[in-house]
Amino acid sequence: MTDFQREREALGAWLHRLRRDSGLNGKELALRLGWAPSKVSRIENGRQTPTEPDIAAWAGAVGRPDAAEELVARLHALDSHYVSWRRSLQAGHAPRQRVGAELDAQTRVLRIFEPGMIPGLLQTAEYARTLFSGLVDLNGSPADIAEAVRARMERQHVLYEPDREFHILVTTAALRTRVCRSEAHRGQLDRLLAVSSLGNVRLGVVPDRAGWPLAPLHPFWIYDERLVQAEIWTAELNLTEPREIGLYRRVFDSYAEIAVYGAEARRIVNQVVEELVREEEAAAERSAAASAPAPRPEATVPVQAARPGAEAAPTAGPTSGPSASAAPPAAVGVPSGEGGSAGEGGTPTVGGSGSGPFGMRGAGGGGRPAGEPLRQQPHSQQQPHSQPQPQPQPQQPQQSPQNQLPPQLARSEEVRQPPAFDPAHAVGVAGGDGGGGSGGGGPDGAAARAPAPEGEADLYSNSSRAEQS
Missing domain, CATH: 3.30.870 (Endonuclease; Chain A)
Structure with missing residues (x-):
């Protein structure tokens, strides 16, 4: 038992003695004070601490108002042990x-x-x-x-x-x-x-x-x-x-x-x-990051989707004179490629572009003025062609009857190496890299074709004569 509880019980015992000496029971005292009988019981048994007004009213109800001062002093001593805030x-x-x-x-x-x-x-x-x-x-x-x-x-x-x-x-x-x-x-x-x-x-x-x-x-x-x-x-x-x-x-x-x-x-x-x-440094960094402006997104250049195997668009180049020999080497394509427009005879023109059976486009060679002798590019100056990567086979466009090859010239998927140049069948400078492009023509406006490999020259010749007719 603590000091506080001991002194509260002692105060209750003093109050109980005063009530008993007055000849009142608990219910009668509660009736005089206007309290519930349970409050009287709790105070006397030390389960509730009375206030100063409670002690003064108790002393007056039992006919002992002179005892109130001493009881209040005991209450203050009790409060010194348990002091509510x-x-x-x-x-x-x-x-x-x-x-x-x-x-x-x-x-x-x-x-x-x-x-x-x-x-x-x-x-x-x-x-x-x-x-x-x-x-x-x-x-x-x-x-x-x-x-x-x-x-x-x-x-x-x-x-x-x-x-x-x-x-x-x-x-x-x-x-x-x-x-x-x-x-x-x-x-x-x-x-x-x-x-x-x-x-x-x-x-x-x-x-x-x-x-x-x-x-x-x-x-x-x-x-x-x-x-x-x-x-x-x-x-x-x-x-x-x-x-x-x-x-x-x-x-x-x-x-x-x-x-x-x-x-x-x-x-x-x-x-x-x-x-x-x-923690303060981390909070400062977070505050600085939150107040900093959001970075602008970098501008991106839209990239056009290219067809499988497509190459860059053709560029213009010299079409006549000595510089015409610097045109790209003979194209690795078949004559059925869709060539560019042929120049008129005697007029220097820019070669057209051609597309071969694999969807690859090439720049056509420049035209040759009428009467200028044909210049053959030495094989030693021709740049070797890199082996192209296999690409998905595009759907072949519908060709006109005059552009269809003979059955003997049906081309396989394997790309052929550039054939040897034969001046007997060439009229103009061969088309650039790509699928069989045709360049500007000579005096008769005919399109230049890549020379056929050995053993197929007659077939190419027959095809050319058939197309010219």
Whole structure:
């Protein structure tokens, strides 16, 4: 049983004795006070704490108003053990900080355990301001935040009195707990490092991987060997019984055994500071990336889909004179290719383009003026043709009867090598690379054809004469 419960039961026993001495039972007293009978029973048995108006009304109902003053004093003693925040903060947070300062001044050795935040004696102004703002909103207490921060900063002067000792334990989680903006939290950790250098302050940090002998249930402060204060969300507990103080002292000592001190404690604090710096840099990079304009998509040139095996479009070139010999070598195609338009006799023209049976287009050779002797290109100057890659066989266009080859000249899929040049069958310069292009003609306007290989010259000759006729 705690001191608080023991004193509450003692107060209930005093009230029970007054009712009994008056000759009233519980129901009769409840009827006089306008209460439910259960309330009278709970107060007398120490299960409910009466208020000052309750005690004054009780004393008057039993005919002992003179006993009210003593009973209220007992109630105040009871309140010193269990102080609700609503009652403690009625005048604001600044008065509560001044009461704490008086208690600190009466203490020689102060032991503090904080598992979730930086202790008040080590807080910076901005860190404390953020905490007070949250508590004002939670409890609905007076918003004396600036005055409360000032009172807490004044309370920290006790740290610089050398005749006092402070043993403070915090967890790594308390170092990382972010209750204010990042820059302010980093300043709070710097403040922690500065205070730890004081000769009368012993700062211990419980590492993340430490094995806790007892669970860190809540924070508590041990004032010498006479008082333990523990805070919960609804009230502050003041424990004065020696047995309770001894128990909290054993708990504190077990936590101190797994904590690290000195250089190792400062290393952990600096490690948390470095984590904050990295987070700030990453946040700055994300902010810069979000504010940067989106890159424009690169302009792309549309590529026309070419037919399988198609080559580049023909280009114009010289059609007569000595430079005509620089025209592309004889085409590797069959005479049935669709040739370009032949030039008129005696007029230099640009050769047409031809398409062979594989869909490959070639530039036709230039025309030859009438009367100019035929120039044969030496085989040594002809450029060898690269073996074309097999391509899908396109659908053959419908040819007119006059352009169809004799059955003997049906061409296989295999590309033939360029035949030897025969001047007897050539009238103009042969067409360029591609499928059998025909170039500009001579005086009679006939299209030039590639010379037939040996053994097929007669067939090509017959075909040419047949087409000319």
